Amino acid sequence: MSAIVTGAERIAAAFESARAEGRRAALMPYLMAGYPDLERSREIARAYVAGGADLIELGIPFSDPLADGPVIHAADVAALAAGANVADALDVVRAVDAHVPVVVMCYANVILARGLERFAELLAEAGASGLIVPDLPLEEAPAIRELLDARGLALVPLVAPTTPEERLARIGAAARGFVYTVSVTGTTGERDENDAALPDILARVRASTAVPVALGFGIGTPAQAAAAAAAGADGVIVGTRLVRAAGEAPGDVRALVAEFAAALAP
Amino acid sequence: MSAGVEHRFGPYGGQYVPETLMPALAELEQAWIAARADAQFQDRLRELLHAYVGRPSPLYLAERISAQVGHPVYLKREDLNHTGAHKINNALGQALLAQRMGKRRIVAETGAGQHGVASATACALLDLECVVHMGTEDIRRQQPNVQRMELLGATVVPVQAGARTLKEAVSAAIRDWVTNVSDTHYILGTAAGPAPYPALVRDLQRVIGDEARAQVLELAGRLPERVIACVGGGSNAIGIFTPFVPDPDVKLIGVEPAGEGIETGRHGAPLTVGGPGGNGGVLHGAYSAIMQDEDGQILEAHSISAGLDYPGSGPEHAWLRDQGRATYTAISDREALDAFARVARLEGIIPALESAHALAWLFANPRSELDVVCLSGRGDKDLAEVIAKL
Numbered sequence: 202m203s204a205i206v207t208g209a210e211r212i213a214a215a216f217e218s219a220r221a222e223g224r225r226a227a228l229m230p231y232l233m234a235g236y237p238d239l240e241r242s243r244e245i246a247r248a249y250v251a252g253g254a255d256l257i258e259l260g261i262p263f264s265d266p267l268a269d270g271p272v273i274h275a276a277d278v279a280a281l282a283a284g285a286n287v288a289d290a291l292d293v294v295r296a297v298d299a300h301v302p303v304v305v306m307c308y309a310n311v312i313l314a315r316g317l318e319r320f321a322e323l324l325a326e327a328g329a330s331g332l333i334v335p336d337l338p339l340e341e342a343p344a345i346r347e348l349l350d351a352r353g354l355a356l357v358p359l360v361a362p363t364t365p366e367e368r369l370a371r372i373g374a375a376a377r378g379f380v381y382t383v384s385v386t387g388t389t390g391e392r393d394e395n396d397a398a399l400p401d402i403l404a405r406v407r408a409s410t411a412v413p414v415a416l417g418f419g420i421g422t423p424a425q426a427a428a429a430a431a432a433g434a435d436g437v438i439v440g441t442r443l444v445r446a447a448g449e450a451p452g453d454v455r456a457l458v459a460e461f462a463a464a465l466a467p
Numbered sequence: 468m469s470a471g472v473e474h475r476f477g478p479y480g481g482q483y484v485p486e487t488l489m490p491a492l493a494e495l496e497q498a499w500i501a502a503r504a505d506a507q508f509q510d511r512l513r514e515l516l517h518a519y520v521g522r523p524s525p526l527y528l529a530e531r532i533s534a535q536v537g538h539p540v541y542l543k544r545e546d547l548n549h550t551g552a553h554k555i556n557n558a559l560g561q562a563l564l565a566q567r568m569g570k571r572r573i574v575a576e577t578g579a580g581q582h583g584v585a586s587a588t589a590c591a592l593l594d595l596e597c598v599v600h601m602g603t604e605d606i607r608r609q610q611p612n613v614q615r616m617e618l619l620g621a622t623v624v625p626v627q628a629g630a631r632t633l634k635e636a637v638s639a640a641i642r643d644w645v646t647n648v649s650d651t652h653y654i655l656g657t658a659a660g661p662a663p664y665p666a667l668v669r670d671l672q673r674v675i676g677d678e679a680r681a682q683v684l685e686l687a688g689r690l691p692e693r694v695i696a697c698v699g700g701g702s703n704a705i706g707i708f709t710p711f712v713p714d715p716d717v718k719l720i721g722v723e724p725a726g727e728g729i730e731t732g733r734h735g736a737p738l739t740v741g742g743p744g745g746n747g748g749v750l751h752g753a754y755s756a757i758m759q760d761e762d763g764q765i766l767e768a769h770s771i772s773a774g775l776d777y778p779g780s781g782p783e784h785a786w787l788r789d790q791g792r793a794t795y796t797a798i799s800d801r802e803a804l805d806a807f808a809r810v811a812r813l814e815g816i817i818p819a820l821e822s823a824h825a826l827a828w829l830f831a832n833p834r835s836e837l838d839v840v841c842l843s844g845r846g847d848k849d850l851a852e853v854i855a856k857l
């Protein structure tokens with residue numbers, strides 16, 4: 202690599218190379234740092250890379266994860282019970298950041314407890330490329346976005362099926378890295394079918410922004426991942442299915458990620 | 468009334484919620500701005516508060532308590548409301564608002580069960596579907612209220628997570644709302660949560676203070692030296708405080724639960740422990756005083772009183788605290804139990820364990836010329852739990 206590359210640039214490059222290699226969408230598996238414990242979460246992150254992840258979303262465990270369904274909520278609780286703290290959780294980034302960009306997912310209070318500036322600093326030191334905060338809507342986001350911008354890190358916003366047009370335009374304009382499109386009205390969790398309205402939702406989001414559009418929440422099978430790509434997503438985020446695997450059969454995670462990657466292969 | 472609804476009280480408040488809910492919060496805010504300026508809506512609410520709830524609730528000069536503390540003490544009798552607590556003022560107002568917004572399904576959380584019963588009642592009255600999330604520990608200790616909710620046609624959903632109390636019930640209700648937002652209104656039961664809830668709940672609960680202020684002027688010919696109320700999330704307290712805030716000589720005292728003792732860490736008193744400017748953090752959609760560790764993880768609260776057993780607080784209280792306009796303090800489980808029994812014998816009134824915290828503070832701090840205490844609810848729901856511990 203040449204000169205210093207910022208986190209935001211690494212995210213853009215990951216989407217770009219997935220496209221250049223003819224893949225149908227970039228694959229972004231999610232894991233919970235510290236689950237089932239710290240060391241195994243590092244192994245899981247490496248298994249994601251080996252299985253074909255283009256980017257990784259790394260969750261910092263939080264006691265009260267409002268946007269998450271029962272499986273990820275239980276993983277938060279278990280990770281905290283196993284002793285994970287924020288510093289250790291951020292340290293998991295180092296296990297894989299040489300290979301893929303890592304986008305950290307954490308709830309607003311974890312950031313506020315450190316102080317915005319200090320947290321932005323910690324993210325940069327940890328080697329993260331971006332940040333997703335599921336309980337920090339547009340109105341509350343400017344202060345942390347500015348601090349991340351100054352460090353070349355991307356504050357990735359979320360949009361939902363309920364987001365109206367005019368609001369979508371404002372979120373899309375302020376987006377960095379990519380727009381995280383929540384595929385369902387609800388919390389994280391596996392679901393049986395893809396929403397028929399997905400192509401329409403994705404087209405609306407794409408029209409609102411210059412950055413790639415990734416789809417997440419409720420993608421639990423390779424077929425659903427392929428359908429998301431077919432519906433127009435530039436990236437596919439797989440969360441609950443993999444967190445469940447991390448709890449039930451961590452050894453299978455690499456093969457599982459490879460199945461998702463195969464579903465998105467050219 | 469001004470056109471807008473406050474989103475911030477000083478640095479406190481805001482809307483820290485998943486994007487999915489942001490349009491619903493905006494819709495709720497617009498609906499409230501329209502409804503509170505709509506004479507027809509206000510007339511209907513006032514009529515129901517009168518003929519159905521029984522308002523105005525009396526301001527009662529508690530002579531035997533007064534004799535013991537050495538000055539006149541007036542009790543604002545929210546315990547005499549239909550369903551037995553102040554919670555109905557808010558639940559009824561929000562249920563009417565939901566009806567006006569065309570939302571047919573109501574979700575609510577409950578700790579003591581009083582807000583759940585109030586919501587179930589308002590939903591029965593207005594023919595709305597009602598789903599109440601309640602921690603299994605609270606289902607155990609507030610059993611009579613579970614039976615009441617079910618009789619009233621509500622579905623009580625047990626919440627198993629965490630300490631199985633109010634914090635988890637609120638989280639479960641918010642997750643339900645996120646999932647069913649298109650046809651569902653969330654009746655939050657206290658003056659906390661994301662904007663517009665703290666202002667909305669305060670607006671609906673200030674009837675307590677509006678009445679009490681007029682009543683004390685009428686009965687005693689003066690303003691009280693102190694207004695005392697218990698604080699869980701802070702709805703009865705903000706309701707009775709609000710009309711007195713512009714009266715500089717009236718001291719406002721919010722009483723939080725000290726549980727097993729502040730020094731044990733097993734309490735529910737974030738406003739007290741943080742002191743001015745302290746303990747700021749986000750829980751359930753608002754920035755306010757909360758119980759948390761240095762990583763920002765939310766701590767479990769502990770209180771014998773299910774309605775006060777909450778690690779958060781309403782943002783307007785945090786701001787009243789920081790400005791020095793209200794003072795927050797805490798009362799232990801033991802002191803609350805003693806006050807519960809003492810008031811039963813002195814006045815023939817069995818107070819809710821929540822309200823018993825406010826009364827206990829009065830007994831512990833008797834020096835005053837004249838006080839108004841918010842008797843936020845009746846204690847029938849607490850009998851099994853209290854008798855085992857007395």
Ligand SMILES: Cc1ncc(COP(=O)(O)O)c(C=O)c1O
Nearest residue numbers: 581699700701702703774821844
């Ligand atoms: C009788 C009574 N008082 C007080 C409370 C505490 O709530 P808040 O602080 O919102 O008034 C409750 C809550 O359940 C209650 O039932």
